[in-house]
Amino acid sequence: MTNETLHATSPKQTPEWWRQAVVYQVYPRSFADSNGDGLGDIPGITSRADYLKQLGINAVWLSPFYPSALADGGYDVADYRNVDPRLGRLEDFDEMVSALHARDIKVVVDIVPNHTSDQHEWFQAALKAGRGSKERERYIFRDGNGPDGNEPPADWVSVFGGPAWEQVEDGQWYFHNFAVEQPDLNWDHPEVREDFLKTLRFWSDRGVDGFRIDVAHMLTKDLPEALPSRAELEALPYDGNHPIIDRDDVHEVYAEWRKVFNSYDPPRTAVAEAWVARDRVPKYAHPESLGQAFNFDLLQADFDAEQFRTIVADNLELASRSGSSSTWVLSNHDVVRHATRYGLPDFAEEARNPLGAKNGQAWLLTGGREPELNWAKGSRRARAATLFMLGLPGSSYLYQGEELGLHEVADIPDEARQDPTFFRSPGVEVGRDGCRVPLPWEQEGPSFGFGAAAPHLPQPAWMAEYAASVQDDDPASSLNLYRQALAARVKLQTRETLDWVESGRDDVLRFTRPGGWEVITNFGTDPYEYDGAGAEVVIASSPTEPGVVVGETTVWLKY
Template structure:
């Protein structure tokens, strides 16, 4: 039995004066897959502007834009060639300003992605470094090394890229450069003052235009200690990640963010930032301190099953970490890098894994992992659990990030032909890892048409026929649709949200979680297979799926509003 009222968390310092971001609902837009205004198959900035009414009706507080900068798309826009411009295929700076104004006019904040670990190999700095040659000042902005073996023909180390293959690439004059991600993404040298100053200029550039905040890509990987001799891959694996690791989560990265914080705080209101930092939980608070970036994503639920024990532990741990830093928690179930949670929860194990892939040739549309077949995806169960998990998160204190299309109940698109795939992970692993294209397929806005209303010229990734059932126009008038569940949840959340406290309540069952917020708002999630009987205190104002009066169905979350709040 769950102990009664055993833990209470308060991560707010002054709830009445809390900044907007502490409990915001932020909607992630992957611009190239959101809406295409000119029919070239790529989503664009004017396309986003054309959908601001949709975002307003959804009820989000802010949008986060994945990179929209000039890029050769070696990694979905995260190979940035110019940090202070818009990719001409996506629009212009004037288009960006118009989009920003339209969103602000509807009370929606704007967060943009900053990619500081690496540039594109098309960036002017890197092209200058290639032309300047060995020993040049231009090469010092990146990480160049001589190779090993006869004539330096072997890479400096046996390190592997995150996307597969060597982390080093040889250039024409024989030197090698480090790229922890795609070959087209050379790592910057953050010990060089030029790099510091250029990013400070970039932060001011977008802040001056009115951007409200920044999401910092791989925030834990900027600084590196490459003192010779460089360790091997096996030696690296034995080095603890305690702030002194040569490549990951080094303490000195926070010297960079202290500089950035000075810039953020020079604006009124201060610009906000959130770290994408895949680090040990005991160190995440370093990124979310007010003198650093101020907030950091909690990714624990991205690799958790739909399981009460896992959810309770993760929520409790992250609320405690938020209290330690004085920040608020940042919850996320899906984004542009992981299998959509409606699909994860319909598989035998919900944990995100780039090895999951669909095989239409097998009976039952079996899913494969590591070369072995597993039972077929249960789409209905997956979506039912996804909606339950989303309502659970939206009831928590802290900010919640939604990924475009989850409000439509979209599943992962798995059956993309190899000839149409774009993710470098797929190609650098020869298809052994399926990559992230399946969650980046352009959205369906209409149930008919060549690209389901995405754009007149088709879509840059193929959309499956089943998208028609999930199109915005198909769901908008259906009171039982996922879209209308999200709309009502966000409307009610604005009415019910209060403080930043959470108190776990007893349920008498290990597979049911129940918590209360300070005003008496309660959230109950049944992770089990049997209905859970409710008492008669308060009114059920929202349920993630159909449930009988007086009980919570399996795989379902309900919100209970106390009578003293009146109608909501």
């Protein structure tokens, strides 16, 4: 596929489409199963293209669909320029891109550059080539400590729990920041850098419009001969010179990537997943680097007016520093769904899961029994928070199934779990499978319309009530709330500015957008009255009436 054909078949060629886009994250293995093997696939996504068009999104972001042993849900990539045969073929990918582009939906794919799968041909070659080989230079291999080298080079712990160094047959050790099946690459190696440039061109030439960069802050490393201890490593400042996290030199990599992105018309976009200190975010969102960075702050917040206002003000200020637009996220494939988070009791700040699951982790550990989940409150708050988020300037990221109002699935049997965090820390971390359970499309069938066979993760019986077919014709459903909001949002998103309006209450936020729009969110439980003279209620997250916003509700007004 040439750039010329690509230009002819891509949807509306607006270079800065991403600045205020609504991007829908698809976790391919749990979206739609076309061949009845229990695993979602690329043709399954194509089959739901009309659903995505009707929803009103601007782009689809695909979590990894590459060949993988699924040690980490596809984030252990064995081949960066192919499709996992269980999910389809490259021709299926091309058909999906064409189907989405025909409906004016852009395509964003996940790139996982920090590590490969241990099944990747490079790593297999490194194991065979042995100590001191050129093949091992693409990864981070070290001799061990102790008289026989059988102690790890350092006592570091991986993100998923357990040691971060793994010994191979000839006695050397390799570094893996995540699962043992995910060896970290050596980004000082020119072949590593060139191969990822080739990958970016490969997918861009196939019509991909942008890239989401997994753990964008971890690629480059500077490991001294004598490695620091775990305690010493954790005590080092994250100032751009840390040995393994958020180093300034990672932006040399992204400057090369930016040249590739800008060689296309329109330029390909990128967004960084970068869990870094606040003042470090603009480096990733800078136009000479990746151009945009995820803001996860709302995802970690309570349903609280003060927290929401501080987060919005801070992140709009950060976006202005880089010249980018902010991103807003309430749920994704790594955290407890926000309808559930908002239905659980608020816990203290120190009790929150660092990934934003908060007390959801304690709830998951009991199989959803304790603490008690208030389903109705969680759903009501989730609708209000979503309308608040969609009213903000910047781009919004939605996670598959949130438009159906789905809650987290807590009661997954241990033998059915797939997340490596569960296996590496049994009884401590349940993992992320609960938000990755396949979607319910129909009220009946072996997998509620997901496919013709039982799905790869079990679906609870309550999912039948949340099926897309059930909600389709219900004007009060969560699905139709999203559809209405996204249709209205097209008119609301004119300029990337907002002005706060004094509400007179600590638990109510009001802001205006250009063109006579106002958003009011009542985070409390008492009704809030406002002067609605001349205002039309365009959409409300809960039933209300002009001049009143009932508790835990958002309304959009047009004057």
